[in-house]
Structures are given as structure tokens and as C-alpha cells.
Amino acid sequence: MLKIRLVKIFISLAILSSLVIKIHAQVSSPVSATGHVLAEIIPVFSASETSQLNFGRFSPGPQGGEIILTPGSTISVLGSVFKGPGTANAASFYVTGEVDAAYSITLPSDPIVIRHLSDAKTMQVKDWVSVPSPGIGAGKLQNGFQEVYVGATLEVGTLTDNPVGIYTGSYTITFDFN
Numbered sequence: 001m002l003k004i005r006l007v008k009i010f011i012s013l014a015i016l017s018s019l020v021i022k023i024h025a026q027v028s029s030p031v032s033a034t035g036h037v038l039a040e041i042i043p044v045f046s047a048s049e050t051s052q053l054n055f056g057r058f059s060p061g062p063q064g065g066e067i068i069l070t071p072g073s074t075i076s077v078l079g080s081v082f083k084g085p086g087t088a089n090a091a092s093f094y095v096t097g098e099v100d101a102a103y104s105i106t107l108p109s110d111p112i113v114i115r116h117l118s119d120a121k122t123m124q125v126k127d128w129v130s131v132p133s134p135g136i137g138a139g140k141l142q143n144g145f146q147e148v149y150v151g152a153t154l155e156v157g158t159l160t161d162n163p164v165g166i167y168t169g170s171y172t173i174t175f176d177f178n
Contacts, residue, residue, distance in 0.1 A: 031115040045097035045177040050147070053125075053171075054058040055154045056088030071149035081156050091150040095175050099144045102137040105130055106174040107150070114154075114169030116162075123167055127153040130173075137178050147174075 055067050058081050065079015073089045107128035115122050130134065130150045132138045137148055150173065156162055 013155065023162075024177070033140075044100045045095075045101070045103070045175070047093050047095045047148075047175040051089055051092040051093065053091035053152060054089050054148060057084035057086045058082060058156070059084060060156050060159045060162050061170045062158060064155075064161065067154040067156060068127075069151045070176045071129055071151040073149075073151075079156070093173065093175070094145065094152070095139060095141065095148055096145045097141050097177060099141060101141045102178040103139045103141065103178040104136045104137050104174075104178060105132065105134040106176065107134045108171050108173070111155075112169055112171045114167040117166050117168065119163060119165065121162055121167075123157070123162055124155045125152045125169070125171070126155065128171075137173070148173075 012116060053069070055069055056075065058077070061080025061082060063080040065077065065081040067081060067083075067088075068076040068078065069090055070076075070089055071090045075083065075088045077083050097103070111124040111126035113122045113124055128134075128150065129152065130148055132148065132169055133144075139148065
């Protein structure tokens with residue numbers, strides 16, 4: 001009898017145990033929810049040169065000097081440099097991106113060298129300026145674009161230092177989307 005009771009107790013415990021497992025399984029069954037994803041593509045931020053920095057035509061004098069070109073394409077001559085006929089113009093860059101986006105302008109911090117096309121002679125371009133002015137958040141893309149104008153100062157030596165001919169070079173301006 002004791003064996004029958006133990007078997008009945010064992011069977012009862014097994015049934016009770018399976019009921020507890022079923023109840024627990026029903027209470028902690030997995031639940032699903034739907035999440036949503038959002039992504040927005042904005043216009044690409046870009047900049048391209050639309051006009052080259054051009055100091056124009058000139059002749060060095062006996063002491064040399066400087067040619068100052070403003071972002072508004074106004075020229076000033078210092079020293080013994082004689083301005084020749086023709087035009088000079090500031091560089092311009094077309095900057096595009098998201099409407100009303102702010103951006104920063106970083107001009108060259110050091111002078112850059114321009115070289116004579118067929119000679120080893122050089123001149124330096126320094127004192128870079130722009131409109132809008134350089135700095136963090138200096139520009140704003142109203143209607144998704146803005147024109148940036150850049151001027152600088154050209155150091156001119158004597159005619160011996162800088163013989164007749166064309167001088168060229170390049171520089172980097174950084175436009176950083178804020």
C-alpha cells in the first residue's frame with residue numbers, strides 16, 4: 001500500500017508539475033512589437049571654383065612690391081609695381097547644400113607659391129580674405145547655395161626676381177558643413 005500511495009503521490013506531483021510548467025509557459029510567452037525606421041537624404045554639400053584668382057597684368061619696378069586683390073575684385077598696388085592693362089578678379093566658389101545650412105570657411109593660413117611656367121622663379125600669395133569671412137558658421141546657404149569670393153595679396157619681386165611670363169599655382173579652401 002505504501003508503494004501504491006507513493007506511486008499516486010509521484011503521479012500527482014508529475015501532473016501538478018506539468019500544469020505549473022504549462023501555466024508558466026502561457027504567462028511568459030513571447031510578445032512582438034513593430035518598430036519604425038526613419039532616414040532622410042539631404043542635398044550633398046559641395047563647392048566648386050567658378051572664377052580663378054587673377055592678379056591681372058603688371059610690371060615689377062626696381063624695388064618690387066605687392067598687389068592687393070580684395071574679394072570684391074578691387075586692386076591696390078604698393079611699392080614699385082606698375083599695374084598694366086586688363087582686368088583682375090577675385091576667386092569665386094559656388095557652395096551648395098541643404099537650404100539654410102550653416103558652414104565654415106577655412107582659408108590658407110600660410111602663403112602659397114606660384115611658379116613661372118618656364119623658369120624656376122616664384123612669387124608668394126598671402127593674407128587671404130573672403131566674403132563671407134572665414135570662421136565657424138560664417139556662411140549660410142540661403143535657398144541652398146551661396147557664392148564665396150576670395151582675395152589675397154601677391155608679393156612681387158624685382159624684374160630680375162620675377163621675369164616676364166605667366167605664374168601659376170593652386171591653393172586649398174575648406175568649406176565645412178556645420
